[in-house]
Amino acid sequence: MARIFNFGAGPAMLPEPVLRQAAEEMLDWHGSGMSVMEVSHRGKEFIAVHANAEADLRELLAIPKNYKVLFLQGGGAGQFSFVPMNLLRGRGCADYVQTGYWSKKAIAEAKRYCRVNLVANTEDSKFTRVPKLAEWKLDPGAAYVHITSNETIEGVEYHWIPDTNGVPLVTDASSHILSRPLDVSRFGLIYAGAQKNVGPAGLTIVIVRDDLIGHAMPATPSVFDYKVQADADSMHNTPPSFSLYVSGLVFRWLKKLGGLRKMEQINIAKAKVIYDYLDQTEFYHTPVVKEDRSRMNVQFRLRNEQLDAEFLKQAESNGLSQLKGHRAIGGMRASIYNAMPTEGVKALVDFMREFERKHG
Numbered sequence: 001m002a003r004i005f006n007f008g009a010g011p012a013m014l015p016e017p018v019l020r021q022a023a024e025e026m027l028d029w030h031g032s033g034m035s036v037m038e039v040s041h042r043g044k045e046f047i048a049v050h051a052n053a054e055a056d057l058r059e060l061l062a063i064p065k066n067y068k069v070l071f072l073q074g075g076g077a078g079q080f081s082f083v084p085m086n087l088l089r090g091r092g093c094a095d096y097v098q099t100g101y102w103s104k105k106a107i108a109e110a111k112r113y114c115r116v117n118l119v120a121n122t123e124d125s126k127f128t129r130v131p132k133l134a135e136w137k138l139d140p141g142a143a144y145v146h147i148t149s150n151e152t153i154e155g156v157e158y159h160w161i162p163d164t165n166g167v168p169l170v171t172d173a174s175s176h177i178l179s180r181p182l183d184v185s186r187f188g189l190i191y192a193g194a195q196k197n198v199g200p201a202g203l204t205i206v207i208v209r210d211d212l213i214g215h216a217m218p219a220t221p222s223v224f225d226y227k228v229q230a231d232a233d234s235m236h237n238t239p240p241s242f243s244l245y246v247s248g249l250v251f252r253w254l255k256k257l258g259g260l261r262k263m264e265q266i267n268i269a270k271a272k273v274i275y276d277y278l279d280q281t282e283f284y285h286t287p288v289v290k291e292d293r294s295r296m297n298v299q300f301r302l303r304n305e306q307l308d309a310e311f312l313k314q315a316e317s318n319g320l321s322q323l324k325g326h327r328a329i330g331g332m333r334a335s336i337y338n339a340m341p342t343e344g345v346k347a348l349v350d351f352m353r354e355f356e357r358k359h360g
């Protein structure tokens with residue numbers, strides 16, 4: 001069976017060459033007579049997989065030496081708790097910017113550990129924009145400032161990095177990490193679940209500045225204490241080995257492609273194909289303000305919502321899968337992560353145009 005174009009938000013498409021290599025190596029990984037899932041995570045071979053993945057990720061994002069890279073479990077949502085547990089450092093308050101579904105979840109979880117200062121909130125404008133820095137009410141005593149730099153559900157993305165006056169900036173980059181170069185030095189901590197734009201579910205990446213770790217709340221589970229895991233090279237317990245291995249293949253694929261600058265150019269071009277079309281049709285529209293539109297998750301709606309079901313049905317039969325928007329907001333969403341080929345985006349717009357011609 002041919003591969004389809006999967007616009008699902010996550011778990012999401014993976015690059016075909018990566019899937020092929022993983023398939024080829026499945027039964028006999030590097031002459032071991034075993035799959036990579038069956039080898040000891042403490043063996044020499046697997047330690048090399050881990051070390052190469054870290055080295056490649058450091059190279060791709062140009063991660064400075066004074067940052068630790070942790071490969072953990074628990075997902076993006078796990079970090080909603082582990083960030084406050086590790087980073088409050090005895091302070092009673094953290095700053096959070098509320099820009100959509102995922103930041104809201106992060107805030108609800110943080111409230112179990114500290115007072116949350118809502119720095120800015122775009123709920124009034126239905127989460128269709130990133131609040132301008134001039135609107136932010138930062139608390140200089142906050143332990144950190146938390147943002148969600150790509151709101152996966154609403155399709156709202158920061159295209160700039162806020163200046164937080166020396167208070168460590170933390171971002172949930174789950175759905176756009178590795179989509180573009182990033183100045184890591186502007187952040188105290190960056191986290192991302194792998195299953196959106198990196199690899200299979202199970203792996204969570206945490207990139208954290210050295211000086212912020214080592215002050216976890218006493219109740220923090222050891223496996224989620226950044227210092228404990230940093231000291232153990234993320235092997236305090238068994239890492240999600242298969243997900244880490246596949247993510248490592250994705251890092252190699254990105255390097256071969258030309259790195260994140262090249263990836264960004266491709267992503268800009270892909271997003272432009274859809275947004276340009278959305279901007280000149282009356283049949284569909286996107287509620288997200290132009291300068292804050294996500295390159296990864298394109299939220300759009302049919303003006304006549306009565307046609308939603310028919311649109312999704314016909315899309316599916318054209319090999320365009322999982323375009324239904326999140327149940328929280330409805331409408332449509334096309335997730336076009338790194339692994340989505342340009343042809344997929346063009347096929348989507350061709351389909352949308354044809355659907356408009358028939359039903360407009």
Ligand SMILES: *Cc1c(COP(=O)(O)O)cnc(C)c1O
Pocket residue numbers: 010074075076077078102148150151152172173174175193194196
């Ligand atoms: C999907 C997602 C999460 C939740 O990730 P899990 O790995 O399911 O816990 C958190 N934040 C953002 C921005 C996401 O897109």
